[in-house]
Amino acid sequence: MITVTRAFKNYGDFSALDDVSLDIPPGSLTALLGPSGSGKSTLLRSIAGLESLDGGTVHIAGNDVTHVSPQKRGIGFVFQHYAAFKHMTVRENVAFGPKIRKLPKRQITAKVDELLEVVGLDGFQHRYPAQLSGGQRQRMALARALAVDPQVLLLDEPFGALDAKVRADLRTWLRRLHDEVHVTTVLVTHDQEEALDVADRIAVMNRGRIEQVGTPEDLYDRPENDFVMSFLGNVSKFNGRLVRPHDIRLGHEPGLEVAQASGTEELGVARATVERVVHLGFEVRVELTNAATGEPFIAQITRGDARALGLKAGDTVYAQVTAAPGEPVVVSAD
Numbered sequence: 001m002i003t004v005t006r007a008f009k010n011y012g013d014f015s016a017l018d019d020v021s022l023d024i025p026p027g028s029l030t031a032l033l034g035p036s037g038s039g040k041s042t043l044l045r046s047i048a049g050l051e052s053l054d055g056g057t058v059h060i061a062g063n064d065v066t067h068v069s070p071q072k073r074g075i076g077f078v079f080q081h082y083a084a085f086k087h088m089t090v091r092e093n094v095a096f097g098p099k100i101r102k103l104p105k106r107q108i109t110a111k112v113d114e115l116l117e118v119v120g121l122d123g124f125q126h127r128y129p130a131q132l133s134g135g136q137r138q139r140m141a142l143a144r145a146l147a148v149d150p151q152v153l154l155l156d157e158p159f160g161a162l163d164a165k166v167r168a169d170l171r172t173w174l175r176r177l178h179d180e181v182h183v184t185t186v187l188v189t190h191d192q193e194e195a196l197d198v199a200d201r202i203a204v205m206n207r208g209r210i211e212q213v214g215t216p217e218d219l220y221d222r223p224e225n226d227f228v229m230s231f232l233g234n235v236s237k238f239n240g241r242l243v244r245p246h247d248i249r250l251g252h253e254p255g256l257e258v259a260q261a262s263g264t265e266e267l268g269v270a271r272a273t274v275e276r277v278v279h280l281g282f283e284v285r286v287e288l289t290n291a292a293t294g295e296p297f298i299a300q301i302t303r304g305d306a307r308a309l310g311l312k313a314g315d316t317v318y319a320q321v322t323a324a325p326g327e328p329v330v331v332s333a334d
């Protein structure tokens, strides 16, 4: 368990951490998610001991490490741009930490073999970092961080510099790796899709504060405020409320047929003009304008529904917000 209690960090007048408290359960993969400048890296670096707090404490596994040096905190750290030793092979890079710790040679060999296999680099062990792809280099960085058996693994946008496809592959891989090694992991990301995909818990940060902590489901289905709702997925303003695109149904009649089809309670109907219909594979994004308010909004519906409605630009339709009873998918915009 990592416990941050009432952490404050200022840079001059600027408050980078403003009374942050957070519990990170042992064995979890927790994402710190927030926009640029919200304090994610500062919080991560404070847990690592790379930043000293102006107030508050950090405990790791029950020990107060607030004034303990980074080397003695039992952490592995991976940054966005990982600085590997260029003159060392992959194998030598991974073996570096255990060698410094003077582990017996045989033990080091076994450990490095195991880790290279876990990160899928066993065929690359004699290459130099420059001979690896970006994704392979980050996997080497993770193997190197894990080589010293850290209690905690801290990842600061580890896949940030890679292209979308490699990022997606690596996060699936990280999830599996975590299921295998179970080391308590904290991941900094500004990418909500990455956080929802990989983390079992997410702490949403904004302006040096934590807005909400919970499972991806909690945050997506039960956001505590507009900031969390907007940050985790698309939202549109609909009759003065924030609504998710897939919580809007479309029909040719006001209310009736959409209400019957969904069987859910009515939360508001609006007449709207279809501006654009975008096919996104299984789903269709319909861009609309509210006839009464002139506000643009988006509905996301299935391809089948779009076909049944025969939607095209210029059509007038009725949009209705739906939500399963008891599920507050609509948060007041005020």
Ligand SMILES: Nc1ncnc2c1ncn2[C@@H]1O[C@H](COP(=O)(O)OP(=O)(O)OP(=O)(O)O)[C@@H](O)[C@H]1O
Pocket: 011, 016, 034, 035, 036, 037, 038, 039, 040, 041, 042, 043, 190
């Ligand atoms: N050494 C520093 N000196 C002055 N200001 C700093 C310093 N480090 C960070 N800050 C400021 O503190 C705020 C929080 O920075 P932090 O790096 O924690 O944000 P972040 O959420 O990780 O953002 P990003 O995703 O852009 O890295 C930013 O406004 C940043 O400019």
